[in-house]
Structure formats: C-alpha cells, structure tokens
Amino acid sequence: MEPLIELENVYIEIEGVPILSDICFTINRPELLLVLGPNGAGKTTLLKLIVGILKPSSGSVRVLGKDPYRDRSIRRLIGYTPQRERIDPRMPMLVRDVILMGRLLSKTPPRIITYEDEEEALDIARRLGVDKLWSEPYSHLSSGQQQKVLIARALASRPKILLLDEPFSAIDSPSIKDIIDMIREEYSKDVCIIVVLHDATPLIEYATKILLLNRRLIAYGDVEDTLDEKLLEETYMRPVHFYTRNGVKFMGGMDSHA
C-alpha cells in the first residue's frame, strides 16, 4: 500500500531565505505524530507543505502518492487546523458557519449543505462540547472555544489525515482534556494525526511517533528513541528535561521562562 505521507529531500526557501532543509520521512500507517521544535523552527511551514499550500523549492511531498500542491483534490482528505491567531476575529461568522466550512469545502462543486451535513456537524460540535455555541458569533468565543470550533471544522470534513497546529496555546486544562479525548478517539478510528507542539507534555503518553524539527529534521521515530535529552537539546538549543510527577511525564526547559 502507498504511504500516507512521504517527504523526500524537501528543501524550501521563502523569499530567498532557507526555512527547511533535508526533510525526509515516511508515514506508512495512521500514527499520532507530534512535531516538536522551538518558535521559528519551521513547524507550521512543514504542515503547509503537507497540505499543499506551499510548494517545496526542491524535493518532493507525497500524500497518498499524490503531490498536494498540484493535485488539489487530495487536499480534501486532509483536515487542517491553523494556529488560531491566523484568523481575523472581526469577520461576521457564526460557529455554525465555521464548522460547516469544513463540510462544504470538502465537497466537489456545486457545494451544497444538506440536512445530514448539518446534523453531522452538530454532532461533532457536541463531542467537543461546543454545540451550545452553535448560533453564537465566532468572535464572541473564548480562545479555548474558538480552538475547539476550529478542530470541529477540520473533523467535519471527515479527514483521513488531521493536522493540528499548536492546538493547546492559551487554553485551560479542561479544554485541553476535551481536545486530547477527541484526538485519541479519532486516532482509534484510523485517522492519521499530526500535532505541532512546542511543549509535548499534554500528548506525550499517547503519541506513537515524534518528529524533532529545527530548520532541519533532527530526529523522527518512536517515542522512546526520539525523546532523548541530547536530541532535544539539539532541537531546542537549550537543555530539556523529562520528569515524572504522580506518574505523569512532563517536559521542561524548552521555554526560557519554564
């Protein structure tokens, strides 16, 4: 069977500045992959390459054997949740509109929302606990609620591959727990999930693969092999430690204030 995602010698520069180089990795079956790296490491750029918004300057990106930059139809199988800050909150949109965006745009034209689509989208909202906000303006929501709505939007397109960019930034622990539960449930349904984080703590015990990134691929592999303090120090350019408290693994030292 074709690999789900395959990057070969990917190099990308934006406006003449090299952003990522020598990226090589293959995902053969659904994984829960964490992409870790400091600010400016190129994590978002990597996701954009996978979803086909950016084109590699050299090398190749394949999603289910197709180039997502050229073959727009393959992008419909990917659910992409950008960093929340990238959306202009002044746009007049209801939560309903935002979630149905995923459903509508994953269709082929003419794109029409049916009653079933709406029911399904509402169901996803219920799983994430945002169904009560269905008719609220998106701009009135808290950051945690907005994040859940954006994840619901990605799920509403029934993706085979789910990409989440910093889903836990500025979010309190009950909401983090809701999102983690949802990620685990989707993973159990064979959705391949890639989560970009700068702190692995919330998902470390559920991850099946880790990718360490800082302008180049530092390591990719199973959790035990990659979460090595030396590799982490190379990634974050400062000492990173693991410690266990009450049986829960923590990662510390990646942020200067931690």
Add this chain to the structure above:
Amino acid sequence: MLENIPILIVKAFIAIVIASIVSANISVHMVLRGLSALGAALAHAALAGATIAITLGINPLIGAVATSILFAILSGYSEERIGGRSDMSVGIIFGSSTAIAVLAIALSSPYISSAWRFLVGDVLGITDYELIELVSVSIIVIIVLILFHGELKYTLFDPESSEAYGLNIKFYRYLILILASLCTVVNLRVVGALLTELFIAAPAIIAYEFAHSFEKLRNQAISITLISSITGFIIAVVANLPVSGVIGVTMLSIYILALLLSVKRRRCRSRICMRYIRWVFRG
C-alpha cells in the same frame, strides 16, 4: 391610481431596486475584503470607458465593462505585486482612471450631455434598452454570487484554510473584482460615477454595525440600501430634486443613525468602519 404613475418613474424605480440589491451584495464582499475604496476607482474607470465608447460611437456599456474589468484586474495584480496593500493600488487606479475620464470627457465635447449622465446618474432618463442591459448584467452578477456563495464567504473568512481544502483563492478574489466592476457599470446608469462609491461601500459598512453573521450582514445591507434608495427616490420625485443626490443624502443619514445606535461600536471599535471614516475625511 397606479395607472397615473408615468412609465418613466416605473422604469426608474425598477432600475433603482435592482441596482440596490446588486450593490448591497457586492458591498459586503468589498468591505470585508478591505476593498471598499476600490469602488470609487472602478466607477471612474467605468466612466472613462463609457465616455470613450460614446466618442467612438460604440455602446457605452461595453466600454464601461471593458475598462472597469481591466482596472479591477490591474488592481488585483498590483496588489499581489505590492504584497496585499490594496490602498496603494487603489490610489494608482483612482488617479489614472480619473485622468482618463477627464480627458475622455473633454474629447467627447459634442456628446458632453451623455457623459454627464454617467457622472451624476440619470435614472429617470433610462431607456428600455438600457433597462434591459442593466437587468441582464444584474442577473448575471446575482447568479454568480449565489453559485459561489460558500466559496466566496469562506475564502474571505479564512483564506489559508480554504486553500488547504483545495480552493484557488486567487480565482475567487479576481471573481469578486470582476463582479464589482459589473456592479459599478449597473450603478453608473442609475446613480452615476460620483455616487457608485457610496453604493459599493456604505451598505455593508452600515450593516456591519449590527450583524454577526455573513448572511445577516448581507440581508441587512440589502434592506438598508432598498430603504434609503426607495425613500430617496420618492423624495426626489415629489420634490423634483436630483435622484442620485437625494439617495446619497438618505444613505448618509442612515449611516449617521447607525453609528449612534451601533451595538458593536460600544463593545469594540470596528476598525473596518474607522478606516472608512478616515478615508472619507481625508478625501
């Protein structure tokens, strides 16, 4: 009593209703995309085209459509080049199209009255043929807006994710620019170049004060435009004043009323409106 209403008033009324609906729809996209100022530039481009066409003896509609679409595409292209700064491309388009319009009007001196019709609008003088043209162009614009409603709305809200779903956001941006040009041409006949700007920006700017969803914004923009243009039209006809001028003043009064009543303004000063106000007072 209906049969006592002169046919030219009925025709003018139809033209005004249609132009209002089209303009309100387009204004929502233009304002949310930060392109409200482009309306004036496109109107001047259309005026230049119409005047040149009259001088050359061609149908002015064709001239107006050609130049406004050309300038719309130029503005989209230069915006891409400058990197998303629409105000800069608008400045250039505005200046050059006004210059061409002035020249064209000067050169068309034997036809100066026809050119004047496009500058201030002449809805009471609209011919059957012009009304049919106007209705056809409007129907095309409305059909395209309905067909691409979801795509246009979502590429506006979150272009990056729309692209991630495989939409070509450039296509939709140019599509809206082209529809705006057609809308400008419709308005040229009805309210004239000088007021087209108001029609392409004000409806959504007023509605933005109250609406929290895209559809509500659009529906309120349509209602606001219909109310102000029908009221303005009646006042103008009864008081024997220029139609476009009265409609403009009516819309302005509604805008001031909206600012005073605004729900959102108390919560957060909407930058879209502030930007527009600044733009108006600078000019």
